[in-house]
Amino acid sequence: MGKIIAIANQKGGVGKTTTAVNLAAALGVLEKKVLLIDADPQANATSGLGLEVQSLANGTYQLLEHSVLAKDTIIPTNSPNLSLIPSHIDLVAAEIELVDKKDREYMLKKAIRKIASDFDFIFIDCAPSLGLITLNALVAAESVIIPIQCEYFALEGLGKLLNTIKSIQKIHNPDLDIEGLLLTMYDTRLRLSNQVVEEVKKHFGKMVFKTIIQRNIRLSEAPSFGEDIITYDAASRGAKSYLSLANEMIKKNN
Numbered sequence: 001m002g003k004i005i006a007i008a009n010q011k012g013g014v015g016k017t018t019t020a021v022n023l024a025a026a027l028g029v030l031e032k033k034v035l036l037i038d039a040d041p042q043a044n045a046t047s048g049l050g051l052e053v054q055s056l057a058n059g060t061y062q063l064l065e066h067s068v069l070a071k072d073t074i075i076p077t078n079s080p081n082l083s084l085i086p087s088h089i090d091l092v093a094a095e096i097e098l099v100d101k102k103d104r105e106y107m108l109k110k111a112i113r114k115i116a117s118d119f120d121f122i123f124i125d126c127a128p129s130l131g132l133i134t135l136n137a138l139v140a141a142e143s144v145i146i147p148i149q150c151e152y153f154a155l156e157g158l159g160k161l162l163n164t165i166k167s168i169q170k171i172h173n174p175d176l177d178i179e180g181l182l183l184t185m186y187d188t189r190l191r192l193s194n195q196v197v198e199e200v201k202k203h204f205g206k207m208v209f210k211t212i213i214q215r216n217i218r219l220s221e222a223p224s225f226g227e228d229i230i231t232y233d234a235a236s237r238g239a240k241s242y243l244s245l246a247n248e249m250i251k252k253n254n
Contacts, residue, residue: 002033002035002116002117002118002119002120002121002122003120003121003122003142003143003253004112004116004122004124004140004141004142004143005121005122005123005124005141005142005143005144005145005179006123006124006126006134006137006138006140006141006143006144006145007019007020007023007123007124007125007126007144007145007147008126008134008137008138008144008145008146008161009126009128009146009147009148009157009158009161010128010129010130010134010157010160010161011128011153011156011157012128013128013149014147014148014149014184014185015147015149015182015184015185015213016040016125016126016128016147017040017044017045017048017125018184018213018219018223019145019147019182019184019213019242020036020045020123020124020125021036021045021048021049021125021223021228022219022222022228022229022230022238022239022242023123023145023242023245023246023249024036024079024082024121024123024228025079025082025228025229025230025231025242026228026230026239026242026243026245026246027081027120027121027246027249027250028079028080028081028082029079029080029081029230029243029246030243030246030247030250031081032081032120032121032246032250033081033118033119033120033121034081034082034083034119034120034121034122034123035074035082035083035084035085035115035118035119035121035122035123036049036082036083036084036085036122036123036125037060037063037084037085037108037112037122037123037124037125037137038059038060038084038085038086038087038125039060039087039091039108039124039125039126039127039133039134039136039137040087040091040125040126040127040128041087041088041089041090041091041092041127041133042087042089042127043086043087043088043089043091044125044223045084045087045125046059046084046086046087046088047223047226048222048223048226048228049077049078049079049082049084049226049227049228050077050078050225050226050227051075051077051084051086051226053086053087053088053089054088056075056086056088058072058073059073059085059086059087059088059091060073060085060086060087060088060091060094060133061087061088061090061091061093061094063085063107063108063111063112064091064094064098064107064108064111064133064136065094065097065107066107066110066111069114070085070111070112070114070115071114071115073085073086074115078227078231079227079228079230079231082228083119091133094132094133095131095132095133098132098136099132104132104136105132105135105136105139105172106136106139106140106172107136108124108136108137108139108140109136109139109140112140121249124137124140124141126138130160130161130164135168135172138164138165138168138172138173138176139168139172139173139176141173141176142175142176142177143176143177143178143179144165144176144177144178144179145179145180145181145182146158146161146178146180146181146182147182147184147213148181148182148183148184148196148200149183149184149185150183150184150185150186150187150190150192150193150196150197150212151185151192151193151196152192152196154196154199154200155199155200155203165178178207179249179252180207180208180209180252181200181204181207181208181209182208182209182211182213182245183196183197183200183208183209183212183213184212184213185213185214185215186212186213186214186215187214187215188214197212209245209248210248211241211244211245211248212241213238213241213242213245214237214238214241216236216237216238216241218232218233218236218237218238218239219236219238222238229242230242230243
């Protein structure tokens, strides 16, 4: 049975999609069978893996609507052992269309139940919001990775997200766990980055991943070529960071 992990933070620009794409790709390179579900209407994970968003017939929207089977939404990518359920701007409509439906929080969980055993890891790339689609992701997931950027407002909004996770644990998903807090966009030259790292580790201790994702221009460039960082530049610092994180994940989930 594959482990289902949501990558969530309602704060934008913290490295959710970068982490979703590159961690999934790194685990694929390490011979794990991985599925990435793009649950963000911006579809950056989909385009970042080189797929033409407009040309895709089925994806997360149809999955939430239960108009197609999960197995019919999965498409292969150019990254080894990595498959994708793509997103589209249509996904915005799901927030409104699901409101009146019974068990609306469980739509994604029900939809992917039958395919979970086909993968070692299933990642859900969440939108920068705590709306109904993100709620579906957190109800479907067994754990959540929370990326936190090493910048001044790093901890802003984290309390709200943790409270949301507690509410979901209490009402919808008692098995939901925090996989870890991931420090991203770390700049060794900045004193502020080091202060944020110290602060997060002081507050959250063992919940914080040992791997820290450093700022790296190659990580920013890779999506514009429709490639994950390992395909784009396996020797880069960004690739090494995500391979390190992937190894940490494997060790943790043994």
